[in-house]
Amino acid sequence: MTACPCGRLDARRRPLAYAACCGRYLDDFGGTPAPDAESLMRSRYTAFVRERADYLLATWHARHRPARLDFEPGVRWLGLQVQAHRPAGADRAEVAFVARYRDAGGRAHRLQERSRFVREAGRWYYLDAAA
Incomplete structure (x- = not known):
């Protein structure tokens, strides 16, 4: 099993497989949209x-x-931590997260963001980073 890079865990706190997690959205964009803003962000x-x-x-x-x-x-991505998922009505949400990575020179970085998402025609989209 290849664990999903997003780090989502199952009910037993084991890493979800890529195919059972984000892979279904990436590999079947047309048929399997992410069901919520957090899943899209992941x-x-x-x-x-x-x-x-x-x-x-x-x-x-x-x-x-x-x-x-x-x-x-x-760039080598090292991990994702979702800090909060805040729905703002049926078709808007914010997801706060920290993503860690190393650049080509080996320096570690943290990308901390509060992303805004919108749902249109049943599909979630990344809008922008909240100010």
Whole structure:
């Protein structure tokens, strides 16, 4: 079993397999949308780990989506910690998280963000980072 990079655990506190976790969203974007903002955020982290620009761009809201996405060579993602998931009505939510990574030179970094998400036509999208 390949554990999902997002770090989600099952009821027994064991890591979920990629295929049973974020893999179903990344590998079947059209048929299996993430059911909530936290699942989308976790799957986007996994997409960064796997350098899946297609998924990241597809799940970025059209108002803020970049034309393209390049990955920094040599970055190694080390882990994700979800700090909070706050629904703000049926179609909006915020997810606070910390993602750790090492750059190509070996320096450790922490990306701490409160991401905003919106649901349109039954599908969640990353909107932006809350100020």
